[in-house]
Amino acid sequence: MKKQKDWFKDRGYPHFTNKTPISKKKEIKSYINDKSKITKHSFSPLIFKEIKQRRYKLSDFNGELKRSHKKIDKRGNIISNTKIREIMYATHIDAHIYSYYTHKIIGPKYENYLNKNKDFSNCISAYRQILTEDGIKYKNNVHFAKDVFDEIKKRKNCVVLAFDIENFFPSLNHKLLKLIWSEILGTKSLPKDHYNIFKSATLFSYVKLKDLKVKQKHFDEKKLSHLKKLGKHTFYDDIKELIESDIVIHKNQKKKDGKIIGIPQGLPISALLANMYMLPFDKAVYGELCTKSNIFYRRYSDDIIVICEENQTEFVESYILDRIKDIKLVISKEKTEKTIFKESNNKIECFNFKKDSIKKNIPLTYLGFEFYGDKILVKSKNLANFYREMKQAVRRKSKRVEKIKEKYLLDEAPIFKRKIYRLYSYKGVKKRFLKTKKVEYINGAQKVQDINKKFRGNYIKYIYKASEELEAPEIKKQIKNHWKILQKTLKKYNFSNVKKES
Numbered sequence: 001m002k003k004q005k006d007w008f009k010d011r012g013y014p015h016f017t018n019k020t021p022i023s024k025k026k027e028i029k030s031y032i033n034d035k036s037k038i039t040k041h042s043f044s045p046l047i048f049k050e051i052k053q054r055r056y057k058l059s060d061f062n063g064e065l066k067r068s069h070k071k072i073d074k075r076g077n078i079i080s081n082t083k084i085r086e087i088m089y090a091t092h093i094d095a096h097i098y099s100y101y102t103h104k105i106i107g108p109k110y111e112n113y114l115n116k117n118k119d120f121s122n123c124i125s126a127y128r129q130i131l132t133e134d135g136i137k138y139k140n141n142v143h144f145a146k147d148v149f150d151e152i153k154k155r156k157n158c159v160v161l162a163f164d165i166e167n168f169f170p171s172l173n174h175k176l177l178k179l180i181w182s183e184i185l186g187t188k189s190l191p192k193d194h195y196n197i198f199k200s201a202t203l204f205s206y207v208k209l210k211d212l213k214v215k216q217k218h219f220d221e222k223k224l225s226h227l228k229k230l231g232k233h234t235f236y237d238d239i240k241e242l243i244e245s246d247i248v249i250h251k252n253q254k255k256k257d258g259k260i261i262g263i264p265q266g267l268p269i270s271a272l273l274a275n276m277y278m279l280p281f282d283k284a285v286y287g288e289l290c291t292k293s294n295i296f297y298r299r300y301s302d303d304i305i306v307i308c309e310e311n312q313t314e315f316v317e318s319y320i321l322d323r324i325k326d327i328k329l330v331i332s333k334e335k336t337e338k339t340i341f342k343e344s345n346n347k348i349e350c351f352n353f354k355k356d357s358i359k360k361n362i363p364l365t366y367l368g369f370e371f372y373g374d375k376i377l378v379k380s381k382n383l384a385n386f387y388r389e390m391k392q393a394v395r396r397k398s399k400r401v402e403k404i405k406e407k408y409l410l411d412e413a414p415i416f417k418r419k420i421y422r423l424y425s426y427k428g429v430k431k432r433f434l435k436t437k438k439v440e441y442i443n444g445a446q447k448v449q450d451i452n453k454k455f456r457g458n459y460i461k462y463i464y465k466a467s468e469e470l471e472a473p474e475i476k477k478q479i480k481n482h483w484k485i486l487q488k489t490l491k492k493y494n495f496s497n498v499k500k501e502s
Contacts, residue, residue, distance in 0.1 A: 009095075041196060045205045052082050157343055165302035203260065337354075
């Protein structure tokens with residue numbers, strides 16, 4: 001059987017407290033196991049950053065559907081389709097506390113709660129370690145997508161309703177979360193150590209990453225280097241220095257009905273808390289729709305999929321909206337999709353239903369895949385992102401070499417391909433260990449250590465695996481030209497051949 005995830009992780013990012021190497025694991029575990037210490041533990045501010053994802057998607061332009069990087073908002077203005085994800089991450093010691101409570105204390109109790117009913121447990125997919133039928137590996141989004149597509153194939157004539165919860169993590173009601181957390185633990189109220197963690201995840205403070213770039217929108221590399229030589233992988237010498245600096249420490253100010261709401265996305269405990277929060281909704285939907293009406297239900301984080309008969313559509317849609325209101329959340333109408341599947345001449349066809357119009361061969365999009373009834377493809381946006389990243393990586397590598405030539409007045413300097421091939425071609429499909437160096441500063445002295453870093457494979461490997469798991473050879477064909485595209489990109493720059501990898 002596959003090993004459970006370890007709660008301890010040696011995180012590489014700089015923060016407001018120092019890194020905690022694997023050698024500190026026993027010491028940290030001893031600290032976390034002392035409930036009195038966790039009760040009094042002072043959680044540090046988080047670091048906030050934005051991840052922008054440019055999207056090319058189907059948008060409604062005054063009744064006409066077009067694929068574009070832009071869309072029309074509620075006021076009629078044309079705006080960008082770019083999705084902005086707000087991520088916050090904790091200091092190393094705080095992250096260990098969140099991780100330990102997730103994997104060792106709260107998580108197992110949540111799993112026991114779900115596993116009392118296997119069919120109910122199967123309804124909740126995301127952020128869980130669910131073994132495959134053979135018990136060899138854990139399920140991933142490919143397996144979860146397959147479950148949905150197989151159900152449609154089995155039913156043949158059905159309607160798939162896809163819902164998306166609006167602003168999921170930032171909208172969670174704190175009072176409801178606290179009640180559900182206590183229910184999972186089997187207590188009337190939260191124990192003191194859990195309550196301190198609850199407060200840290202709801203009444204959190206944070207510093208914007210861009211505010212730490214104090215030297216002309218760049219980090220103070222001189223100061224970071226000085227601290228690193230002292231053995232401190234931090235932005236400041238200590239928390240006191242942060243507090244006394246000009247950096248603004250923000251507090252969670254998102255409110256609804258006059259009360260603060262939401263939890264940060266990015267903490268080791270955030271995903272579990274979000275899953276727990278949805279428990280009353282999951283139970284209601286399973287009890288009313290699945291048990292009584294033979295309706296298929298799956299929830300992957302804030303993505304909800306329901307498969308039903310055509311005559312059940314109105315009832316299901318109304319029921320989902322009502323139950324979401326019960327837990328003080330809102331369904332995004334813009335992202336709600338209705339896809340009809342019908343069998344014709346021993347072939348399942350798909351129809352997308354939107355604004356009283358039906359369009360044929362508009363697939364169901366779920367967890368990065370497009371399901372047409374008779375075929376499965378990887379979402380075109382995901383492939384476009386892969387090729388964009390490939391070309392950007394080649395361009396960056398070329399620019400770095402140009403700077404070296406300029407700095408050292410060289411006429412020629414080779415650009416090697418090995419890493420490019422490993423990341424963006426079939427040559428990076430196999431797992432392997434890569435020789436690299438780890439640099440640490442101990443008492444101001446630099447210590448260089450040779451280590452083996454595990455490489456688990458690249459996106460091409462994921463495509464091959466997905467094609468195999470979903471029994472969809474058409475997926476593999478989508479990536480058949482990746483080598484030609486890579487070679488065409490490389491020809492634009494002065495890349496040199498390297499020794500072939502074994």
